[in-house]
Amino acid sequence: MAGLSLLDWALDGVLALLLLWLAWRALSTPALFRAVVLFIAFGLVLALVWARLFAVDVALAEMAIGAGVTGALLLAALVRLAPPIGRGRAHGRNGERDGA
Amino acid sequence: MTQPVFWALVGMALVVLALYALIVHAHLLRKVLALNVMSSGVFLVFIGLARRTPGEDVPMAADPVPQAMVLTGIVVAVAATGLALALIVRLRVLTGRTTLGDDTGD
Amino acid sequence: MMLRPRTDRQAGPASSARADKGLPPAARALLVLALLAVFAGLVLAVLSLSEPAPGLAAAVDERIDESGVSHPVTAVLLNFRGYDTLLELVVLVLAVMGAWSVGRARGCAGNVPGPLLRQLPRLMAPLMVLVAGYLLWVGAHAPGGAFQAGSLLGGVGILLCLSGYPLPGWANGPALRVSAVLGVAVFAALGVVAALLPGGAPLDWPPAQAKTLILTIELAAMLSIGVVLAALFAGGRP
Numbered sequence: 052m053a054g055l056s057l058l059d060w061a062l063d064g065v066l067a068l069l070l071l072w073l074a075w076r077a078l079s080t081p082a083l084f085r086a087v088v089l090f091i092a093f094g095l096v097l098a099l100v101w102a103r104l105f106a107v108d109v110a111l112a113e114m115a116i117g118a119g120v121t122g123a124l125l126l127a128a129l130v131r132l133a134p135p136i137g138r139g140r141a142h143g144r145n146g147e148r149d150g151a
Numbered sequence: 152m153t154q155p156v157f158w159a160l161v162g163m164a165l166v167v168l169a170l171y172a173l174i175v176h177a178h179l180l181r182k183v184l185a186l187n188v189m190s191s192g193v194f195l196v197f198i199g200l201a202r203r204t205p206g207e208d209v210p211m212a213a214d215p216v217p218q219a220m221v222l223t224g225i226v227v228a229v230a231a232t233g234l235a236l237a238l239i240v241r242l243r244v245l246t247g248r249t250t251l252g253d254d255t256g257d
Numbered sequence: 258m259m260l261r262p263r264t265d266r267q268a269g270p271a272s273s274a275r276a277d278k279g280l281p282p283a284a285r286a287l288l289v290l291a292l293l294a295v296f297a298g299l300v301l302a303v304l305s306l307s308e309p310a311p312g313l314a315a316a317v318d319e320r321i322d323e324s325g326v327s328h329p330v331t332a333v334l335l336n337f338r339g340y341d342t343l344l345e346l347v348v349l350v351l352a353v354m355g356a357w358s359v360g361r362a363r364g365c366a367g368n369v370p371g372p373l374l375r376q377l378p379r380l381m382a383p384l385m386v387l388v389a390g391y392l393l394w395v396g397a398h399a400p401g402g403a404f405q406a407g408s409l410l411g412g413v414g415i416l417l418c419l420s421g422y423p424l425p426g427w428a429n430g431p432a433l434r435v436s437a438v439l440g441v442a443v444f445a446a447l448g449v450v451a452a453l454l455p456g457g458a459p460l461d462w463p464p465a466q467a468k469t470l471i472l473t474i475e476l477a478a479m480l481s482i483g484v485v486l487a488a489l490f491a492g493g494r495p
């Protein structure tokens with residue numbers, strides 16, 4: 052796979068740095084909601100990387116699953132994990148009552 | 152360094168990064184995030200090295216077998232994530248905690 | 258449920274406080290050193306790979322005419338390595354069985370959507386179903402296929418759930434369970450039929466009928482993947 056131009060390398064380098072930075076932030080930022088949103092952004096950048104590597108099938112799947120469905124699953128779980136009592140008003144609906 | 156090797160190295164960096172987070176963080180949701188990043192890193196190694204294939208005549212030629220395996224892997228990863236999240240939510244409902252271990256969480 | 262950033266404030270500080278005191282600094286430094294060693298080993302492994310790379314691209318190219326489709330990834334997924342895909346569909350069914358066995362879903366009917374979420378699914382859901390059908394069909398000769406189409410269908414289910422769209426009662430009954438296992442059932446049944454043909458083997462499609470068989474399996478697999486992903490989002494048995 053010779054013949055990568057300088058522009059190709061620059062694009063690859065920027066994408067790789069962005070990917071690693073997003074992964075690091077998603078795994079280290081203290082607030083969980085922000086971590087999940089950063090993880091969704093990570094999935095979208097990863098889809099771009101798949102496209103760069105000519106893995107278009109994988110890019111499509113990553114776009115729909117890695118960024119879309121996984122993000123929705125994580126956000127839904129985050130809402131269900133949130134403390135339902137304590138700070139406030141009518142937020143109890145989101146929490147505990149989903150048990151059988 | 153060629154492009155396949157470059158992306159394989161990035162994938163391995165992601166795996167190691169996520170392994171660190173997996174060990175250090177106690178919150179189970181963050182462990183799930185770390186596992187997902189880790190699987191992405193493994194996929195990156197696969198897809199990166201798939202382009203080392205000797206099909207030099209066509210510039211886009213990449214080995215389709217690792218691509219198919221990664222596609223399968225992505226779907227399995229989301230299924231495992233869904234099951235893990237259901238278990239975490241259940242743990243939270245039953246015990247009020249979002250971590251594992253014997254400590255009382257103080 | 259409403260996805261509001263307030264979970265940020267509630268779940269955030271507690272979790273970070275707990276995460277940061279798990280390991281003493283010395284253990285953490287040791288861990289970093291060990292992981293750096295692991296990384297170095299992995300780097301060495303990649304740099305020492307044999308240079309004329311071995312691969313299966315040539316083998317796939319050679320037999321692609323017998324596979325019934327012209328896109329190599331789809332050929333690998335549904336013909337050359339059919340067991341992978343069959344077992345993956347089994348994994349999906351197992352995951353949803355696991356999720357259903359730990360609790361009950363709250364159901365989507367209680368979700369009260371905002372103005373955006375009330376209108377968006379009306380616009381998006383039909384379009385997404387259309388794109389899913391297109392992706393399934395185009396997968397025979399271009400990037401696309403059952404996985405991408407199925408995950409789009411899962412997205413439709415999630416969107417409908419978030420908007421509290423009233424599903425008919427039968428949708429949560431046997432229909433849900435049947436469509437969740439339909440992919441495995443169709444795939445395995447056709448695989449057994451292929452074995453019964455003269456000179457056949459399990460999951461070995463005769464070239465003349467391969468395209469029809471693959472599209473049938475993909476249709477069932479797409480439905481199953483979509484249903485399973487939406488069921489995992491709902492988070493428990495209905």
